[in-house]
Amino acid sequence: MTKKINITMLFLLWIIGIWIIISMLFHNKNNFILFRIAHNNYFLFTIAIISTYLFGFKYIKKAYFELFKWKKTGMNFLVFLSTQTSIFYSIYQLVMNQTLDLIEASIFINFFLKTGDLITERLNNVVAKDLKTILSIQPKEAIYINDKEVESVVSTDSIKIGSIIKVKKDQIIPLDGELITNFALFNTQIIDGENNVKTFYKNALVFAGMVNKGEDITLKTTALKFNSYLSQIVMQVSSVQSQKSKFKSAVDLLVTIFTPLVIIISLFGFLLSYFYFDVSNLSAAFKVLTTVLVSACPCAIGIAIPLAIAIGSSKAAKKGVIFNKPDAFQRMAKIKVICFDKTGTLTKGEIEVEKFIGDKNYLNVIGLIQLQQKHPLANGFLNYLRKINFKIDKSSQLVEEKPRVYRYKEDLYEFIPSFKWSSQIKSVIDLSKLKDNLTTTFVLKNNIVVAVIIFKDKLRKDAKSSIKILNDKKYELVMITGDNLLIANDVANELGNMKVFAQQTPNSKLKIISDFQKQKKGVAFVGDGINDVLAIQKADLSIAIISSHFFVNLEADISLLNPNIELIYEAIKFARLTKIILITNLFWAFFYNILIIPLALSGILTPLFGMAIMFCSTLLVLLNSMLFKFKK
Incomplete structure (x- = not known):
């Protein structure tokens, strides 16, 4: 059936359903013909057949897949059992010319489920619309x-x-x-x-x-x-919404255990009613069995986690925070230590060459080598060449002999930071007057220093306030940088209350992160995603700040599209809020089941009231999610 026909049919069936409920309440007190029709056995049975096998065929099909394809039992199998129990017991009652006591179960459970599905679909469409709006900006x-x-x-x-x-x-x-x-x-x-x-x-x-x-x-x-990159962002967010998190997998496992347990409890309720509470009353026993099945149906559990993640990731994306992996929402809550790269993360990464010392003939080979790099220092040097109108001659071949060592013509060239220089390395430049608190790179030709590049960078304008917020939230903050100790300490002193690990290689960064993890501390690493790949992979949670020079990294757990580290705290807020919504959604779903099953077993509830309360549980999950969606 098309969506339009589905909605129209649901509307008509709800009108009939309300008519049936009113007739159930008043048919003994009023001989009105419409009440008598709505309470007629054959009319009710016909509506039940339409509701179960035509309108509810989707759930029968899913029950078949659960049992024979996916080899597990779930919500759809409970729906199938409850409706078939109601239908076949009603056939028995028709043959025996008895009043149909359980027919409402097979009529109304599909009404409630379809209505919940429709509201869920509508809410998901509202979430998806936010992403489509982003793509609509791209010209046709x-x-x-x-x-x-x-x-x-x-x-x-x-x-x-x-x-x-x-x-x-x-x-x-x-x-x-x-x-x-x-x-x-x-x-x-x-x-x-x-x-x-x-x-x-x-x-x-x-x-x-x-x-x-x-x-x-x-x-x-x-x-x-x-x-396009814009499309990649939207697809990434959509992908996260459709991926299954570890938490969702755990809940799914719980549901597969919960479903057989409900079936056992319903059978126990049947036996308890038939042999103890209402001895030999088959109708009462089947009523208890059906009520347990329809009341305990975990419909709300199925939508609790996907809705929270879909809304959380969509809201975060509008702020420039991309959750690339659904587990990032849960892992963020376990973080105790946040490690930062310095250049391009705490600083703007808009590197400028403050001074070049050496023969200008080396500019071309240095430029060729920097074209191979994806680091802010490389971009800074290339911008320097543009400002002095120097054009790189690409006719000569450059070969990388080993990491960071290049052969150009007959000579080997290498770049080393100033803190790695030792007196054993010869130099054609006087290095005695260089200041230690500057970001300085030595250019070596055949192991002799032939040029010096002095860079400068500035702190991000939001860095100090962001670090203060994170300190106030009791996170342990760490700077891990390849720059020299004096520069790193200057930056840390300006930011306030931050441990410093300077002059670190990519491999030594791994050890620092590993040491924190051995202390049972969850570690997040924040970098520019360029030269921090190993650290990003090692950390419990990785956050990549995507700069104007490097937009294309969506591989970290979280990507910040705006190079603004205040968004780290925004990411934490979104993750925490999403987790709160997720947990409250699950609370409404599970709390309802814990409360309703004993009432269903005792025979206090009828199948209709059990279904109505089940439907209200689903509505509470949807309402909770909608409040999250529209919260400013």
Whole structure:
């Protein structure tokens, strides 16, 4: 059935259902013909057949898959058992010309389930709409420039990778690409949430959704429309919403245990009623059995976790916080130690060359080597070359002999930080006057220092306030950096209350994280996702800050699209709030079952009241999730 027919049929069946309930209450007191029709055995049985085998066929099919394909029992199998018990016992009563005592179970359980499904689907659509809004920003057309340099407006769907397109001033970039124009100005708010203009230079990657705030530019496309960075973000969020977390897996396991337990309890209730409470009363015994089955149906449990994660990840994405893995919500709550990389994380990562010392003839080989790197220092040096209008000659081949050692022509070149220099290393430059508290790189040619590059960087404007917030929340804060100790201490002193591990290699960072983990402390590592891959993999939770130079890392547990470390606390808040909603959702689901089963066993509840309370449990989970969704 189509969705429209489904909704119409549900509406009509609810009208009939309300009519039946009213007739059940008043048919003995009023001989009104409509009450008599609604209480007629054959009419009720017909509605039950329609509700169970036509309207509720979906649950029968799912019960079959649970039992014979997935080899487990769950909610759908309980629904199947309760409706079939009701139907076949009603056939027996029809044959015996008795009043149908249990027929309402097979009529109303599908009404309640379908209504819950409809509300859940509606809420999920509201969540999905937030993501579709992001994608709608990407233009559907672009200015294509062919081989003869003739411009034409074409659909972005038809543009291939490697095509040349033009973006006019104040237009939105339609496709990801590599900048051909020497430099350009873009508002990157759709990507990183920062409503300001940034400068990009030739060969830089730019992304669909950015707004060109400078002159007309050209770029070479690097991705198709469906695979743009913007699309990747939306797909990542959607993927997290559909992935099963470890917590959800544990709950699913609990449900597979819970379902057979409910069946056993229902059979026990049948025997208890038939042989003890209401001896030899088959109708009363079947009523207890059916009431337990329909009342204990774990419908709310099935939606409690997916809804919380879907809403939490969607709300976080709108703030620029991407939860790449569903378990990140649970793992965030266990974090006690937060480790930070320095460059590009606590500092802006907008590295500038303060001074270059050495023969300018080495600029070309240094530039070639830096083109191979994905580190803020490399970007800083390449920007320096652009500012002095130095063009890199790429005609000579560069070969990486071993990590960080390159052969250019006949010579070997290597970069080392100043703190690794020793008097045994020869130098053609006077190094005695260099200050120790500067970020300095030595360029070695055949193990002789031939050039010195002095860099400068600034703290992020939000770093100090963010560190204070995290300190106030009693997190143990640690800086792990490859920079020298004096620089690291200067930064830590300015930020306040932070342990420092300086002059660290990627491998030594692993040991530091491992030492904290041995103390039974959950460790989060925050880095720029470029040279921190090993640390990100080792930490219990990884957070990648995606900078204007490096947008494409969505592999960490959490990615911050805005290079603003205040978002770390926002991520913690979203994770905690999502977990609270998740736990309260499960509380309403499980608390209801714990409360309702004894009442059903005692015979106090009828199947109709049991189903109604089950439906209310589902509504409470949905309402709880909706409050989370619309909370500011």
